[in-house]
Amino acid sequence: MGLVILTGFMGAGKTTAGMELGKKLNLPVYDTDQLLEKKYRMSVKEMFAAYGEEKFREFETEMLQHLSEAPAVVTTGGGAVLKEENRHVLKTKGQIFFLYCDFDVLYDRLKEDTARPLLKEKSKDQIEKLYESRLSCYLDGSVKINTTGKTPHDIADDIISRL
Ligand SMILES: Nc1ncnc2c1ncn2[C@@H]1O[C@H](COP(=O)(O)OP(=O)(O)O)[C@@H](O)[C@H]1O
Numbered sequence: 001m002g003l004v005i006l007t008g009f010m011g012a013g014k015t016t017a018g019m020e021l022g023k024k025l026n027l028p029v030y031d032t033d034q035l036l037e038k039k040y041r042m043s044v045k046e047m048f049a050a051y052g053e054e055k056f057r058e059f060e061t062e063m064l065q066h067l068s069e070a071p072a073v074v075t076t077g078g079g080a081v082l083k084e085e086n087r088h089v090l091k092t093k094g095q096i097f098f099l100y101c102d103f104d105v106l107y108d109r110l111k112e113d114t115a116r117p118l119l120k121e122k123s124k125d126q127i128e129k130l131y132e133s134r135l136s137c138y139l140d141g142s143v144k145i146n147t148t149g150k151t152p153h154d155i156a157d158d159i160i161s162r163l
């Protein structure tokens with residue numbers, strides 16, 4: 001079976017649906033941001049502030065490379081699939097599911113957020129452009145899951161039906 005990997009833009013509900021999915025499949029759930037926060041003993045926001053995005057991406061790549069292939073749910077950060085190298089690693093370790101919904105829904109979830117450094121001081125238009133610039137990375141080798149109007153429970157069921 002390998003890993004069941006969730007990708008998608010910030011706010012897509014990867015972390016939330018992943019926990020539900022882990023419960024339903026009775027599998028451990030690894031959230032790469034949470035693993036990094038544990039390893040470096042600081043929040044993602046603090047990592048960006050202390051080391052910058054480039055270094056955070058190095059930490060993230062290293063984390064993905066070290067993931068075991070034993071059955072588990074892995075929820076990635078929204079930027080984890082930007083590097084071809086990372087997408088390759090993930091594809092070899094399991095099946096990638098791209099969680100998507102209308103951008104307006106994502107934006108509503110993100111507009112008050114202060115924990116995601118990439119959103120800081122960005123307008124709605126700028127965030128939408130970032131989303132569009134990443135789409136091809138999210139689509140690469142993934143099964144698309146439309147989450148519009150769905151609860152984390154529904155999303156988990158949809159993923160299970162496609163396994
Ligand atoms: N299916 C959903 N429907 C409504 N709200 C959701 C759903 N999934 C997640 N959320 C909410 O959206 C926000 C972002 O969810 P999160 O799981 O952290 O997304 P991601 O890990 O993709 O960035 C949280 O406030 C969460 O409670």
Ligand SMILES: O=C(O)C1=C[C@@H](OP(=O)(O)O)[C@@H](O)[C@H](O)C1
Pocket residue numbers: 008009010011014015033044076077078079080115116117118
């Ligand atoms: O899209 C991104 O580049 C990022 C997404 C975040 O995770 P979520 O997608 O879980 O918010 C986190 O990894 C970091 O803030 C960078």
Ligand SMILES: [Mg+2]
Pocket residue numbers: 014015016033075076077
């Ligand atoms: Mg998350």
